[in-house]
Amino acid sequence: MATIRERTNKHGKPRYTAEVRLKGYKPQTATFTRLTDAKKWIQDTESAIRDGRHFKTSEAKKHTVAEMIERYLSSAGLTKVQDEHTGLHLRRWNDEIGHMLLADVTADTLTLIKDKLLNETVRTGQKRSPTTTLRYMASLSKVFNTAVKSWGWLEDSPMRNIEKPKAAKGRVRFLDDDERERLAKACKESANPLLYPAFILALSTGMRQAETMNLYWGKAPANPPLEGAWGVVHLEQDCIILHQTKNAEKRRIPLTGLALQLLKDMGKVRRIDSPLIFPSHKDPQKPIDLKQPWLKAIAEAKITGFTWHDIRHTTASYLAMNGASLAEIAEILGHKTLQMVQRYSHLSDSHVSNVLASMNAKILGSV
The missing domain is CATH 1.10.150.130 (Tyrosine recombinase, N-terminal domain)
Structure with a gap:
């Protein structure tokens, strides 16, 4: 035997309490927000009890x-x-x-x-x-x-x-060429000398903010020596090795161009009291907080609706517009599946068209 009692909560929304009573078993009850869920639960519970599966x-x-x-x-x-x-x-x-x-x-x-x-x-x-x-x-x-x-x-x-x-739906906000130039200029002119290299590094690699801020100098040990450090900059190998990532997989990121040169320049005058690339002025054993200089640079560049995380979207968007496949973008950004990078697919339409045109010319050109 089964019953459903309807009641209304303090917000005026209905709640349905279902009860199943079968001889030889203790009554079972459950409450739902939808009547259909309550009815389904009764059917499943009665069936499970008779089969000896419900307890x-x-x-x-x-x-x-x-x-x-x-x-x-x-x-x-x-x-x-x-x-x-x-x-x-x-x-x-x-x-x-x-x-x-x-x-x-x-x-x-x-x-x-x-x-x-x-x-x-x-x-x-x-x-x-x-x-x-x-x-x-x-x-x-x-x-x-x-x-x-x-x-x-x-x-x-x-x-x-x-x-x-x-x-x-996944949000895509990226800098156009003019915005990128204005923001880079504002970061370069910031009173905080670490803002510009941090911005360029993030834009060059697509790393997350935490990944960027928790980098340190030196060769990669078995265990990072600094608590909270996520990755190692290898100037001799022109790359970054991330030990800690969101999906728990180690990731290698190539360094090239302006980002590599800025890190080499910083490496020549690095602080001796901290292994961090971007150490805090107050506590050199912790990464710097660039929130205020960043917001000031955004305001001076007259850019709206753009966050630090959108630098990562910008990198992915530039990759898509320059012919990178979704699989390549996912590998660079550190995504396990293509689902997270599908939002950039419309930006690589020309690349897809070129690939399709090439296949048609080669395979079907003589038909």
Whole structure:
């Protein structure tokens, strides 16, 4: 026997509490935001109980969300970069529902927090984007799946029944030739002598801001000697080796042109109290914060709607417009899949046309 009770929350939105009662088994209940989800849960639960697959294990009643997250973090072996993303997300979930037993976590509970995340104002003064909220959800979903498949703490993940926010389309903002010249000039004339080489290096390589700021001089040791350092500049090999990246894979980045020359010039007069390429004036063991000089340069160059991360988009866009394939762009930027670089595909239309024209001329020219 199954029942569904409808109620309205304080915001006036409906909630559906489904209950399944079968002889010889404890009643099972769950709450949903959609009636269709409640009906599907009843069908799945009744079928699972009859097949002997449905149970809220004793483990789910013994362990809290906090214990689940702690076990995952202690065994996942996240790199420093991954911890700054996945770890950040999981610590937020821990703050929200860490006290709850796993058996008590429902899709409704998680949906309320999802809505809270979507409506929060972040540092930019705007609401958190759907894409970022999706990342929070994905991080927790991975932990729940591990608890289901590897530990046997749960029968199923409550994240599976949550309606996901629609991710925004990838944003592409890059500098045109005039903007690039104006901004380079403003950076070069900045009172902070590190802004210009940092800008040129980021533009030349497409590295993320954290990757750029956490570079250090010297030959690559087995373990970077400076805590927080992500990569090594090898002037003798004209390259950068990134030890820590967002996808946890080591990456080699060639150095060429102006960026290489600027680093060589900096290497001749490097600071002896810090191995960092861009050390802070206040604490040379930490990377410099270029936010204020950067914002001033942006204003002086009269450029709008452009962030430091958009330098990376600019590099990718220039690569696409100069004939680089999406696979090549993904390799340079350090993306594991082509999905993240599809946003630049329209910029390489001429390259695709040339490739197609070449194939037609060679294969079909004599037909």
